[in-house]
Amino acid sequence: MALNSGHSLVEKFFFVRQWARHPLQFGAILPSSSTLCAALAQYVPTDEYVVELGAGTGNLTRALLDQGVPPERLIAVEIDEKCCALLRKKFPHLTVIQGDARHLCSLLPPDIVGHVGTIVSCLPFLNFSPSVRRAIVQACTHVLVSVGQIFLLTYSPISPIPSKAYGFSKKCLKFVFSNVPPASIWRYQLDPS
Numbered sequence: 553m554a555l556n557s558g559h560s561l562v563e564k565f566f567f568v569r570q571w572a573r574h575p576l577q578f579g580a581i582l583p584s585s586s587t588l589c590a591a592l593a594q595y596v597p598t599d600e601y602v603v604e605l606g607a608g609t610g611n612l613t614r615a616l617l618d619q620g621v622p623p624e625r626l627i628a629v630e631i632d633e634k635c636c637a638l639l640r641k642k643f644p645h646l647t648v649i650q651g652d653a654r655h656l657c658s659l660l661p662p663d664i665v666g667h668v669g670t671i672v673s674c675l676p677f678l679n680f681s682p683s684v685r686r687a688i689v690q691a692c693t694h695v696l697v698s699v700g701q702i703f704l705l706t707y708s709p710i711s712p713i714p715s716k717a718y719g720f721s722k723k724c725l726k727f728v729f730s731n732v733p734p735a736s737i738w739r740y741q742l743d744p745s
C-alpha cells in the first residue's frame with residue numbers, strides 16, 4: 553500500500569522536511585491521503601464560500617476543487633511560508649493567505665467575514681493548548697454565516713474542539729482507516745437559534 557497516496561514523492565519529502573522543522577505545527581508526518589481528502593470533500597457544498605485551514609501541501613485543496621468548489625470561492629489559510637509558496641504555485645487561481653487561523657477575522661477579506669458557509673480544517677488541534685483551540689473556534693464562529701459549519705480532520709477518536717460552548721452540534725461522520733494514521737471526519741453545525 554502506498555503511504556497516503558495523492559502527492560508526488562517530492563511533495564511528500566517536502567512535507568516530511570517541514571514536519572521535522574515544526575513537528576507540533578504540522579501534527580502529521582505525512583500529508584492526508586487522497587482517500588481521506590475525497591471522503592471529506594464530498595460533504596462540502598459547492599455554492600458558498602469555503603475556507604480551508606491548514607492547507608499544507610494542498611491535497612485536500614485539490615480534492616475540494618475536484619469536488620466542484622469554484623476556486624474563486626475557496627480560500628486557503630496556512631501558517632507556513634514555504635507551504636504557501638507551494639500552494640500558490642500549484643493553484644495559481646486560488647486565494648492563499650499566510651497567517652495564523654486564530655486571526656481569521658483579520659486575515660479574510662472584510663466582505664467575506666460573516667459570509668463563509670463552510671470551514672474545513674486540517675489543523676492539528678490535538679497539539680494546541682485549550683486557549684489556542686478556543687481562539688480558533690471563536691474566530692471561526694465570527695466568519696461563518698449563522699447556519700455555517702466546520703468540517704474537521706483529526707486523529708483523535710473524540711471531538712478535539714469545544715462545540716457546545718459555541719453553539720455547535722457535532723457529529724462524527726466517518727473513520728478512514730486506510731489513512732496513515734487512521735483519521736476521522738467531524739462535522740460541527742452552528743445552531744442559528
Ligand SMILES: C[S@@+](CC[C@H](N)C(=O)[O-])C[C@H]1O[C@@H](n2cnc3c(N)ncnc32)[C@H](O)[C@@H]1O
Nearest residue numbers: 577580583584606607608630631632652653674
Ligand atoms: C496535518 S497538516 C495538514 C496539511 C494538509 N491539509 C493535509 O491534509 O495533508 C496541518 C497544517 O496546518 C498548518 N497549521 C498549523 N497551525 C496553524 C495555524 N495556527 N494557522 C494556520 N495553519 C496552521 C501547518 O503548517 C500544516 O500545514
